[in-house]
Amino acid sequence: MAEQHIPQHALERLKGLRSQGHPGGIFTSDFSVNEFLLVRKAGFEPIGLCVGSCIYHLGFQFAGWGSNVELEQLSLAMYEARALAMERMRLEAQNMGADGIVGVRLTVKRLEWDSKVLEFVAIGTGITHAKGHQGFKGPNGQPFTSALSGQDFWTLLSAGYRPLEMVMGSCVYHVARRGPFATLGSVGQNVELSNFSLALYEAREIAMERMQVEASKAGAEGVVGADLHEGSHNWSSHVIEFFAIGTAVLPIEGHEADDIPDPKLVLSVNS
Amino acid sequence: MPWSSRNAPSQSAEAQARDRDWEAALQQGRLPDPVLERLADARAGRTPWVATMTPAELLTIRSHGCRPIATVAGTCWYNFGWSWTEGHAEGWAYALDRIRQEAYAAGANAVVDVQMRTIRHQIGSSMDFTLLGTAIRVEALPPSTDPVIATVPALEFVQLLEMGIVPTGIAVGARYEWLGGYGNNWGNNWAGQTTQWQTGVFAGNQPLTELGTFWESIRRDAHADLRRHAATMGNGVLAHTHFGQIIKRERDKQPPAYLGRHIVIGTVVDTPFGADVPHGIEPVIDMRDDATLSAARGHRHNVYSGELGEGEGAI
Numbered sequence: 118m119a120e121q122h123i124p125q126h127a128l129e130r131l132k133g134l135r136s137q138g139h140p141g142g143i144f145t146s147d148f149s150v151n152e153f154l155l156v157r158k159a160g161f162e163p164i165g166l167c168v169g170s171c172i173y174h175l176g177f178q179f180a181g182w183g184s185n186v187e188l189e190q191l192s193l194a195m196y197e198a199r200a201l202a203m204e205r206m207r208l209e210a211q212n213m214g215a216d217g218i219v220g221v222r223l224t225v226k227r228l229e230w231d232s233k234v235l236e237f238v239a240i241g242t243g244i245t246h247a248k249g250h251q252g253f254k255g256p257n258g259q260p261f262t263s264a265l266s267g268q269d270f271w272t273l274l275s276a277g278y279r280p281l282e283m284v285m286g287s288c289v290y291h292v293a294r295r296g297p298f299a300t301l302g303s304v305g306q307n308v309e310l311s312n313f314s315l316a317l318y319e320a321r322e323i324a325m326e327r328m329q330v331e332a333s334k335a336g337a338e339g340v341v342g343a344d345l346h347e348g349s350h351n352w353s354s355h356v357i358e359f360f361a362i363g364t365a366v367l368p369i370e371g372h373e374a375d376d377i378p379d380p381k382l383v384l385s386v387n388s
Numbered sequence: 389m390p391w392s393s394r395n396a397p398s399q400s401a402e403a404q405a406r407d408r409d410w411e412a413a414l415q416q417g418r419l420p421d422p423v424l425e426r427l428a429d430a431r432a433g434r435t436p437w438v439a440t441m442t443p444a445e446l447l448t449i450r451s452h453g454c455r456p457i458a459t460v461a462g463t464c465w466y467n468f469g470w471s472w473t474e475g476h477a478e479g480w481a482y483a484l485d486r487i488r489q490e491a492y493a494a495g496a497n498a499v500v501d502v503q504m505r506t507i508r509h510q511i512g513s514s515m516d517f518t519l520l521g522t523a524i525r526v527e528a529l530p531p532s533t534d535p536v537i538a539t540v541p542a543l544e545f546v547q548l549l550e551m552g553i554v555p556t557g558i559a560v561g562a563r564y565e566w567l568g569g570y571g572n573n574w575g576n577n578w579a580g581q582t583t584q585w586q587t588g589v590f591a592g593n594q595p596l597t598e599l600g601t602f603w604e605s606i607r608r609d610a611h612a613d614l615r616r617h618a619a620t621m622g623n624g625v626l627a628h629t630h631f632g633q634i635i636k637r638e639r640d641k642q643p644p645a646y647l648g649r650h651i652v653i654g655t656v657v658d659t660p661f662g663a664d665v666p667h668g669i670e671p672v673i674d675m676r677d678d679a680t681l682s683a684a685r686g687h688r689h690n691v692y693s694g695e696l697g698e699g700e701g702a703i
Contacts, residue, residue: 131532
């Protein structure tokens with residue numbers, strides 16, 4: 118009685134029979150079970166893991182001891198390395214005929230043997246529309262990229278948006294050191310260190326703005342899941358990187374806000 | 389008998405016989421008789437079943453016409469001789485083969501909740517590869533000639549079956565390669581020189597082209613290995629994890645050599661392209677505090693962790 122829930126081909130496989138030939142070949146993905154099911158529910162199929170990496174050597178840049186200034190060379194390097202990794206990942210996706218890549222994780226790893234060498238890796242799962250719908254491609258007919266998990270992907274589509282492209286902006290900034298007189302002057306006082314405040318404002322604004330410019334170039338309406346990372350990749354203490362990243366999205370034509378069901382409030386009792 | 393071993397435990401004749409049995413079985417790639425007997429008893433229901441399942445999981449598999457039979461395992465303690473990297477693929481392949489044999493002997497259709505385990509004892513350059521899981525029977529079906537090995541717990545196993553997805557095994561891909569020296573594809577002694585220049589003291593911002601291409605080729609080979617291995621069991625790999633490392637070795641009067649190694653492991657599934665997902669999905673908002681977005685993202689509003697807040701005298 119109960120087994121009728123289980124599709125025939127699954128029963129065959131449980132008997133020990135192999136299904137003969139899958140025309141699509143083997144797909145690989147780092148999806149969890151639930152991510153896989155939700156991507157399927159959204160009408161897509163995973164076709165392969167896409168990876169792009171870039172091992173990058175960072176040059177040296179000097180900044181004046183007391184100057185609040187962007188280290189443009191380093192900003193450029195940090196951006197270029199990530200962009201290269203992303204581009205290589207996208208190329209892999211294109212070669213396997215993917216409509217897009219979801220669940221992209223962009224990581225930076227320091228290699229043990231050289232503090233100036235960083236490894237940038239972009240990993241995500243290439244997916245294709247199960248019925249061949251072409252309307253989901255990214256800018257210029259290239260595969261879209263998105264940092265959203267399988268769950269978030271389903272939810273974004275239900276919200277009436279589709280992902281276009283991961284957008285990012287980087288700004289490596291040198292925060293000015295304070296001179297001895299300035300330091301002396303603030304001893305024993307509760308006072309704002311305004312040049313430090315300024316530096317954080319400036320660096321953050323630059324990173325966010327660069328991300329936003331990318332989004333408008335991609336023709337997006339907005340950016341979801343935007344996040345701002347502050348990092349200092351083994352640089353001297355006054356050098357920080359602000360890195361903004363998010364997924365640029367575009368509304369799906371013909372999707373109305375009224376189509377979205379109201380979420381139900383529940384209280385789970387099993388955890 | 390030397391005095392030191394006078395009080396040491398000695399093996400009984402029975403235990404020695406068991407050891408010999410195991411030795412012979414491992415060499416011939418079969419299971420020893422005592423294990424076959426134990427599994428035959430479990431299969432016939434002469435002994436109580438043993439399962440790693442929770443009651444909730446038991447409920448779900450019972451409602452889908454399955455029952456647990458026995459806990460089954462496969463172990464291989466493997467010594468890394470010529471390659472640490474490829475030893476991993478070999479070790480897991482042996483363990484996988486052995487757990488499948490046990491499942492077959494138990495008359496199972498599947499092993500669920502299969503866990504990959506290792507006890508990290510450093511004995512020379514070796515490591516144990518162990519798989520442990522619960523063998524189950526689908527009551528309406530005959531025992532399988534080739535039981536599937538599912539790394540998912542029973543609950544997810546049933547959920548996946550309903551969606552037309554059969555988790556069938558574990559696939560491993562592993563590759564290593566030297567850049568410079570040690571004769572191989574990336575060959576001659578002076579390979580690695582470009583990388584040496586590119587990371588030199590006066591080198592500016594630039595992608596390391598040689599090392600990058602080398603690293604990419606290892607990864608691609610490892611993934612191709614993974615797909616080849618997976619193709620013997622199903623048509624997809626999910627939940628895969630990976631391990632990668634580039635090691636630099638300095639050499640005398642020559643550019644340094646680089647060792648790259650990459651291991652990928654994943655759960656193999658068998659599923660038709662575009663299979664239907666019969667369950668509806670409803671957006672809900674869970675009212676538990678630990679299920680909220682702010683909880684999932686960590687303590688976003690707590691900047692007073694660590695030295696900032698706890699220092700004496702901070703007001």
